[in-house]
Amino acid sequence: MSFSTHITDVPDDQVAITCDNVTISYGSFEAVKSVFLEVPRGKVTAFIGPSGCGKSTVLRCFNRMNDLIPSFSLKGRIIYEGQDLYEPKVDPVEVRRRIGMVFQRPNPFPKSIYENIAFGARINGYTGDMDELVERSLRRAAVWDECKDKLQESGYSLSGGQQQRLCIARTIATQPDVILMDEPCSALDPISTLKVEETMHELKKEFTIVIVTHNMQQAVRVSDMTAFYNADAVEGGSGKVGYLVEFDETANIFNNPKQQSTQEYVSGRFG
Amino acid sequence: MTFSSPNFSTTSLHRKPGLLRNRANGAMTALAATFATIAVLPLIFVIAYVLIKGISVLSPSIFFELPPPPGLDGGGIGNALIGTLVVTLISCVFAVPVGVGGGIYLAEFSQGNKFAEFVRFGTNVLAGVPSIIAGVFIYGLVVSTRVIFGNSYSAVAGGLALAVLMLPTIIKTTDEGLKLVPQELRWGALGVGASTFVTTMKVVLPAAVAPIATGVVLAIARSAGETAPLIFTALFSPFWPEGIFKPLATMSVLIFNFAIMPYEAQITLAWAASFVLVVMILGMNIFARWISGFAQR
Numbered sequence: 001m002s003f004s005t006h007i008t009d010v011p012d013d014q015v016a017i018t019c020d021n022v023t024i025s026y027g028s029f030e031a032v033k034s035v036f037l038e039v040p041r042g043k044v045t046a047f048i049g050p051s052g053c054g055k056s057t058v059l060r061c062f063n064r065m066n067d068l069i070p071s072f073s074l075k076g077r078i079i080y081e082g083q084d085l086y087e088p089k090v091d092p093v094e095v096r097r098r099i100g101m102v103f104q105r106p107n108p109f110p111k112s113i114y115e116n117i118a119f120g121a122r123i124n125g126y127t128g129d130m131d132e133l134v135e136r137s138l139r140r141a142a143v144w145d146e147c148k149d150k151l152q153e154s155g156y157s158l159s160g161g162q163q164q165r166l167c168i169a170r171t172i173a174t175q176p177d178v179i180l181m182d183e184p185c186s187a188l189d190p191i192s193t194l195k196v197e198e199t200m201h202e203l204k205k206e207f208t209i210v211i212v213t214h215n216m217q218q219a220v221r222v223s224d225m226t227a228f229y230n231a232d233a234v235e236g237g238s239g240k241v242g243y244l245v246e247f248d249e250t251a252n253i254f255n256n257p258k259q260q261s262t263q264e265y266v267s268g269r270f271g
Numbered sequence: 272m273t274f275s276s277p278n279f280s281t282t283s284l285h286r287k288p289g290l291l292r293n294r295a296n297g298a299m300t301a302l303a304a305t306f307a308t309i310a311v312l313p314l315i316f317v318i319a320y321v322l323i324k325g326i327s328v329l330s331p332s333i334f335f336e337l338p339p340p341p342g343l344d345g346g347g348i349g350n351a352l353i354g355t356l357v358v359t360l361i362s363c364v365f366a367v368p369v370g371v372g373g374g375i376y377l378a379e380f381s382q383g384n385k386f387a388e389f390v391r392f393g394t395n396v397l398a399g400v401p402s403i404i405a406g407v408f409i410y411g412l413v414v415s416t417r418v419i420f421g422n423s424y425s426a427v428a429g430g431l432a433l434a435v436l437m438l439p440t441i442i443k444t445t446d447e448g449l450k451l452v453p454q455e456l457r458w459g460a461l462g463v464g465a466s467t468f469v470t471t472m473k474v475v476l477p478a479a480v481a482p483i484a485t486g487v488v489l490a491i492a493r494s495a496g497e498t499a500p501l502i503f504t505a506l507f508s509p510f511w512p513e514g515i516f517k518p519l520a521t522m523s524v525l526i527f528n529f530a531i532m533p534y535e536a537q538i539t540l541a542w543a544a545s546f547v548l549v550v551m552i553l554g555m556n557i558f559a560r561w562i563s564g565f566a567q568r
């Protein structure tokens with residue numbers, strides 16, 4: 001796939017997800033406008049920016065989670081491995097099996113720790129050794145040591161940080177291609193946050209990761225690429241319209257951004 | 272400039288019962304407690320009264336014997352007890368799948384469309400329909416037309432009438448119970464690639480079992496004591512039940528029939544049956560509370 005509008009130097013054959021002039025609206029309100037973006041495969045891409053600028057909105061489009069919002073509509077194309085995700089023939093369930101998601105608040109199922117992992121794997125048609133998959137997934141999410149003696153206990157018996165890593169393990173167990181994370185650490189304490197970040201370093205060896213974060217140090221610590229979003233009030237509009245300001249390697253975004261507003265945001269002058 | 276504030280260091284912090292605010296407080300508490308007591312008195316009196324009236328025949332044997340023929344003594348309410356259980360069971364067979372299924376549709380699949388609004392409104396109206404109307408409705412629909420394999424009055428007809436009464440409660444508690452399940456749980460299941468159906472059946476529904484079960488039990492408790500819908504449908508029988516397509520005795524209709532008979536034995540049995548019925552319904556309510564206790568854990 002190749003597009004006339006390149007805003008990054010990501011080579012075409014290393015792109016996992018492409019946003020081609022994406023505008024997302026809730027009802028008549030345009031939440032994000034004209035996003036061009038190329039998420040590289042096998043890397044961690046961070047979305048940063050002030051609240052309400054549409055980071056979650058864009059992220060939720062990558063696995064069609066926005067379908068659950070009745071007023072949602074999208075213009076433009078989101079291309080994943082050569083397929084437009086919003087083509088009418090595309091089955092959102094199939095999309096979500098390839099592109100998994102970890103949410104802001106830990107949301108384990110009210111089942112045992114073991115079942116939390118096995119559930120997704122089973123519905124995705126996994127027929128191999130379940131015990132082995134559960135252990136492997138929990139290990140890769142760096143939560144095995146805390147869970148191994150209580151696999152049959154409820155997922156709720158874990159602490160918030162452990163629950164979030166359980167949710168990551170649950171996502172890995174379905175063997176997706178891309179993992180989306182929407183502020184996965186915002187409900188966690190600093191120690192748990194560091195553990196989740198360690199997990200991410202492990203995971204990026206195998207998965208493409210897109211993470212929304214409010215924490216700029218976190219973006220620096222975990223990501224290879226960073227997209228900075230901002231929102232501006234528009235004439236006659238009801239709210240602020242979000243847009244992508246700049247997308248570049250993380251080091252460039254934080255050390256010599258091209259845009260004035262990026263510079264101001266990363267240096268803490270607003271947002 | 273200084274403020275003239277009361278000298279806190281010299282005033283005592285002890286409570287002064289004589290103060291107007293403290294006396295008013297005490298009076299209001301007492302008043303509220305009095306009304307609360309009055310509210311539960313009917314229940315206590317009802318149980319005590321039916322117990323006193325029926326105690327002379329209350330013994331384990333009444334649960335296993337048929338009512339006596341007019342003019343004779345002894346006997347029991349065994350057939351009515353079984354009849355009530357049978358009719359209640361039949362009503363559950365109809366009302367639970369439809370009610371829970373309807374509630375699932377409203378909460379999980381309708382996305383608040385016009386049809387769902389209409390169903391919710393209809394459910395509320397149905398909840399207020401007098402129970403005798405449910406009886407007449409089923410009488411007109413299945414008893415007088417003999418659609419159930421040519422049978423007229425039957426346990427099945429009685430069960431259908433009670434099911435009509437149970438439906439609104441079950442639909443409503445299912446709907447509300449599912450709405451209490453956090454949205455994040457649905458996202459979690461959809462996020463690992465589950466379909467809406469699997470999400471509902473395997474994740475959302477298990478999380479709402481306690482409120483749904485509570486609703487079902489409360490619906491049963493409400494309908495088990497109904498008389499009016501059964502008079503036209505299950506009718507009555509002085510004999511043991513002969514199958515679900517034949518008329519049979521139920522507790523409430525037995526009470527209705529016997530209480531107005533001119534025979535002492537029947538009247539006392541009606542009181543004993545009343546006591547058993549009240550205790551059964553009380554038991555169901557306690558059971559419902561016990562189930563809903565699981566939801567909090």
Ligand SMILES: Nc1ncnc2c1ncn2[C@@H]1O[C@H](COP(=O)(O)OP(=O)(O)O)[C@@H](O)[C@H]1O
Binds near residue numbers: 026054055069239242
């Ligand atoms: N479900 C929704 N319905 C309507 N508007 C929404 C919904 N979710 C988000 N928005 C709006 O879209 C804009 C972007 O929100 P969001 O993507 O959550 O921002 P961020 O994640 O960057 O804080 C906000 O103005 C928000 O009010």
Ligand SMILES: [Mg+2]
Binds near residue numbers: 056057182
């Ligand atoms: Mg957000």
